[in-house]
Amino acid sequence: MLISVSAKAELKPARARLLLHGSHEINDTYSLKGDFIPSGNLLAKGQLCPMGYMILGIQPLKWLNVAPSLGFNFGSNELILDTRLQLDVGPTYFWGLVDAQPASWDAYWFAQLDIKAMKWFHVGLEEESWGNYKHGKYSHGAGPNMLFRFGTAGIDLAMHRRYYDADGAFGTEFLARFHVFLPDSK
Secondary structure, three states: OOOOOOOOOOEOOOEEEEEEEEEEEOOOOEEEEEEEEOOOOOOOOOOOOOEEEEEEEEEEEOOEEEEEEEEEEOOOOEEEEEEEEEEEEOOEEEEEEEEEEOOOOEEEEEEEEEEEEEOOEEEEEEEEEEEEOOOOEEEEEEEEEEEEEEOOEEEEEEEEEEEEOOOOEEEEEEEEEEEEEOOOOO
8 A cells, every 4th residue: 555645845935034132241140131123024025013122131140041121012012021041051052032012912932942063153943933822823933043153243044844823834934033243332
């Protein structure tokens, strides 16, 4: 008996994001940070939706950073409640965050686990999801990534296998994140 299985490999539109990061170390335990994201996807026409975050970095241990933050979504005119976690142990690096917009019940979460193969090159896996708690519709994506870090600049390249609740379909997407790390003003 011969069983045939076919899979529809649909390619979703690519996404690109620019992130500006600022930081000021107060002491060994606390820092003030700020992130500005001009748009969730620079490739989407007519969807300029800036977001900004004020972040309190708390580093109780050398390898652990917990960062509660407040953000604002300028596109939807909404407050964002955000929590971030960073673990940096030897060659292993984990970074994750959870965003919630209480007014609309929109949510976003992201997790990234990487191995620092070289100071300037990391490779690993990530998961990125967004959706709405009120309506119960989400999009979940996960896949491999590569991170390149060069002092005040960086680029992340990722490929996600993504599921969309809205149409019940899977697709593959490519994502590039461009980072600018502003120098500490200290």
